[in-house]
Amino acid sequence: MIEEHIKEIKKKLGADKVLLGEKIKERYSHIWEINKPLNAKAVVFPSTTQDVSDILTICHEYHQPIVVHGGLTNLTGSTETNVDELVICMEKMNAIEEFDLSSRTITVQSGVILEVIHQEVKKENLLFPMSFGAQGSAQIGGVIATNAGGLRVFRYGMTRNLVLGLEVVLANGTIISSMKKILKDNSGYDLKQLFIGSEGTLGVITKAVLRLQQKPKSRNSAYVAMNNFENVVSFLKFIDQGLAGTLSGYELLWERNYKAMTSPSTGIAKPLPYGYKYYVLIESLGSNHNKDQQKLESLLEEALMNELILDAALAQSIKHIKLFWRIREDVDVLVSQCKNVQNFDVSLPVSEIGAYVDDVFNTLNTIPQVENFFAHGHVADGNIHFLISKNENTTELINKINNIIYRPLTTLGGSVSAEHGIGTHKKPYLKLCRSIEEIQLMQCLKTAMDSRGILNRDKVIDFKK
Numbered sequence: 001m002i003e004e005h006i007k008e009i010k011k012k013l014g015a016d017k018v019l020l021g022e023k024i025k026e027r028y029s030h031i032w033e034i035n036k037p038l039n040a041k042a043v044v045f046p047s048t049t050q051d052v053s054d055i056l057t058i059c060h061e062y063h064q065p066i067v068v069h070g071g072l073t074n075l076t077g078s079t080e081t082n083v084d085e086l087v088i089c090m091e092k093m094n095a096i097e098e099f100d101l102s103s104r105t106i107t108v109q110s111g112v113i114l115e116v117i118h119q120e121v122k123k124e125n126l127l128f129p130m131s132f133g134a135q136g137s138a139q140i141g142g143v144i145a146t147n148a149g150g151l152r153v154f155r156y157g158m159t160r161n162l163v164l165g166l167e168v169v170l171a172n173g174t175i176i177s178s179m180k181k182i183l184k185d186n187s188g189y190d191l192k193q194l195f196i197g198s199e200g201t202l203g204v205i206t207k208a209v210l211r212l213q214q215k216p217k218s219r220n221s222a223y224v225a226m227n228n229f230e231n232v233v234s235f236l237k238f239i240d241q242g243l244a245g246t247l248s249g250y251e252l253l254w255e256r257n258y259k260a261m262t263s264p265s266t267g268i269a270k271p272l273p274y275g276y277k278y279y280v281l282i283e284s285l286g287s288n289h290n291k292d293q294q295k296l297e298s299l300l301e302e303a304l305m306n307e308l309i310l311d312a313a314l315a316q317s318i319k320h321i322k323l324f325w326r327i328r329e330d331v332d333v334l335v336s337q338c339k340n341v342q343n344f345d346v347s348l349p350v351s352e353i354g355a356y357v358d359d360v361f362n363t364l365n366t367i368p369q370v371e372n373f374f375a376h377g378h379v380a381d382g383n384i385h386f387l388i389s390k391n392e393n394t395t396e397l398i399n400k401i402n403n404i405i406y407r408p409l410t411t412l413g414g415s416v417s418a419e420h421g422i423g424t425h426k427k428p429y430l431k432l433c434r435s436i437e438e439i440q441l442m443q444c445l446k447t448a449m450d451s452r453g454i455l456n457r458d459k460v461i462d463f464k465k
């Protein structure tokens with residue numbers, strides 16, 4: 001029997017925007033689990049902000065818990081659902097509403113895929129700098145809800161720095177619209193920042209004004225290798241200074257990761273030989289290809305002479321650059337080599353990373369059920385990702401590994417999530433990097449903005465009435 005409030009939603013939106021019964025099972029809750037049927041009471045597909053407001057007004061009235069689905073690429077369990085929950089899918093809100101060349105902004109609905117934004121702005125020689133492996137599936141609403149980071153944070157900042165305006169629907173259906181295109185606005189609290197990174201727990205994002213950059217005219221990449229972590233840090237300082245503001249990526253791969261990504265089965269030739277402990281991919285975005293390449297080459301020569309780095313390979317063409325980046329970005333290659341995978345995205349002060357990762361690797365090596373592990377990361381941002389493969393998936397083992405990765409972060413002044421968010425997977429560990437008072441303030445905000453706890457209930461923090 002269809003519940004009263006679902007009938008009301010159906011009546012308001014139209015039957016074609018509501019999925020019920022067996023049809024729900026044709027959907028899924030994560031792009032890596034498309035064979036696992038979705039569990040939910042109903043799935044709704046709003047196509048306007050008013051639709052979202054109508055859905056939430058009814059759900060609020062009936063205390064109906066909801067989960068928002070964007071591109072389903074999160075790595076934190078945040079789009080998992082149960083049979084009592086209603087899913088709001090944002091995929092029909094996928095229009096680009098305005099492209100303003102003079103203010104260098106684009107106004108988009110939240111279901112627009114990140115890569116579509118890249119393609120659109122590229123036509124006008126502009127750049128939306130947010131870039132990461134899942135950009136072909138992630139929606140801008142999900143990117144904003146998770147405050148995604150990615151490959152160019154060092155130069156352009158997190159999503160937080162790229163959003164000028166936001167439209168959000170609150171749990172009770174109220175529409176909060178602040179779609180300004182201005183960079184500076186100190187008129188009271190910056191409310192949009194509350195929703196950015198809130199993982200759908202404070203409101204449903206329906207539209208955004210994004211800040212664009214002029215597209216750099218040249219792109220150069222190189223791999224360098226070192227054997228000690230002090231040189232990874234010193235070379236970062238050296239190359240950042242030498243490139244005078246054009247360094248846009250500084251990605252670190254440990255050797256086991258570099259080897260897996262360039263093994264014969266991947267078809268990607270290794271730019272540098274095996275045998276080094278660390279491989280760093282650097283990228284500079286500038287204005288004159290030849291001059292920028294010469295500059296980078298001479299800096300690499302200087303670093304080799306000073307033994308800051310032990311080896312270097314400079315990409316000679318766009319094809320090379322793409323191959324270099326596949327070695328870092330094609331995480332699917334690693335995932336396909338993993339069983340019962342656990343993903344991590346911790347952050348900590350850059351200088352502490354080398355010793356921390358050595359300790360983690362040593363401890364993982366003592367666990368018989370751990371079959372393989374990889375580490376890579378946006379090291380200039382202090383952000384390291386681990387992928388850990390195991391031959392079993394008991395809760396005890398999952399918790400043991402979580403503790404190995406997370407526990408040291410408290411004394412190191414790190415975070416259990418640099419960019420993926422908390423979702424459900426990291427919720428028990430939030431207290432390792434946030435004080436009780438901070439968590440209580442988060443709960444206070446949640447209760448004030450969603451008094452019935454219907455939005456992404458029990459994700460990020462516990463809902464306290």
Ligand SMILES: Cc1cc2nc3c(=O)[nH]c(=O)nc-3n(C[C@H](O)[C@H](O)[C@H](O)COP(=O)(O)OP(=O)(O)OC[C@H]3O[C@@H](n4cnc5c(N)ncnc54)[C@H](O)[C@@H]3O)c2cc1C
Nearest residue numbers: 070071072073074078132133139141142143148149200205
């Ligand atoms: C191969 C791969 C590489 C990745 N690399 C990176 C990386 O480098 N950096 C990085 O930061 N992340 C990375 N991620 C994680 C992921 O892609 C991001 O978190 C992404 O921003 C999620 O967007 P999505 O549309 O898929 O959101 P979803 O997964 O659908 O949802 C994520 C969260 O946001 C909420 N949500 C979604 N849409 C809305 C909305 N409109 N309003 C309110 N809440 C909403 C959901 O309820 C959920 O809590 C990677 C993931 C994969 C699979």
